[in-house]
Amino acid sequence: MVSSEYERRIAARFAGFDQDGNGYIDREDFSAAAKAVLAEFGTTARSDKGQALYVGAEAFWQGMAGIADRDGDQRITREEFVSGAVKRLRDNPERFAEIARPFLHAALAVADTDGDGAATVGDTARVLRALGVGEGLAATVAGALDTDADGRIGETEIVSAFARYFTVPE
Numbered sequence: 001m002v003s004s005e006y007e008r009r010i011a012a013r014f015a016g017f018d019q020d021g022n023g024y025i026d027r028e029d030f031s032a033a034a035k036a037v038l039a040e041f042g043t044t045a046r047s048d049k050g051q052a053l054y055v056g057a058e059a060f061w062q063g064m065a066g067i068a069d070r071d072g073d074q075r076i077t078r079e080e081f082v083s084g085a086v087k088r089l090r091d092n093p094e095r096f097a098e099i100a101r102p103f104l105h106a107a108l109a110v111a112d113t114d115g116d117g118a119a120t121v122g123d124t125a126r127v128l129r130a131l132g133v134g135e136g137l138a139a140t141v142a143g144a145l146d147t148d149a150d151g152r153i154g155e156t157e158i159v160s161a162f163a164r165y166f167t168v169p170e
Contacts, residue, residue, distance in 0.1 A: 056103035063099025097163035118152035
């Protein structure tokens with residue numbers, strides 16, 4: 001049986017996806033997230049990196065909708081999100097990582113200003129702030145993502161942390 005504490009934690013994650021605060025997650029929230037990241041780094045939507053980010057956002061939306069949009073209305077309510085996360089992701093966080101990977105890979109590429117395959121802790125914090133995470137928390141989270149303390153954050157670090165965050169174990 002799923003604990004109410006676990007459901008509460010997952011429900012709190014909902015706001016991170018509901019970019020416009022209208023009470024549900026939809027395709028526009030994923031597009032808004034991509035647009036915000038591109039704007040933060042001055043990257044155009046028509047660039048290769050911009051296109052990859054929008055494609056990643058769409059793939060993420062499709063994966064999320066497939067998991068959580070139970071009534072097929074192309075919107076995920078808070079209840080659907082909690083139910084989808086609890087029922088489908090709790091026992092398989094790697095599934096969540098795989099649906100998020102294209103977006104995270106593309107966001108990392110945008111933040112990777114020197115093209116070495118990793119973003120700095122500071123640039124990772126910029127991505128988080130663009131996605132609506134508060135200044136102090138963004139810096140703390142970005143620092144924690146740097147698990148090997150080299151000042152750089154790669155795809156493996158981001159994807160695994162993201163999956164853990166959204167599929168919080170009890």
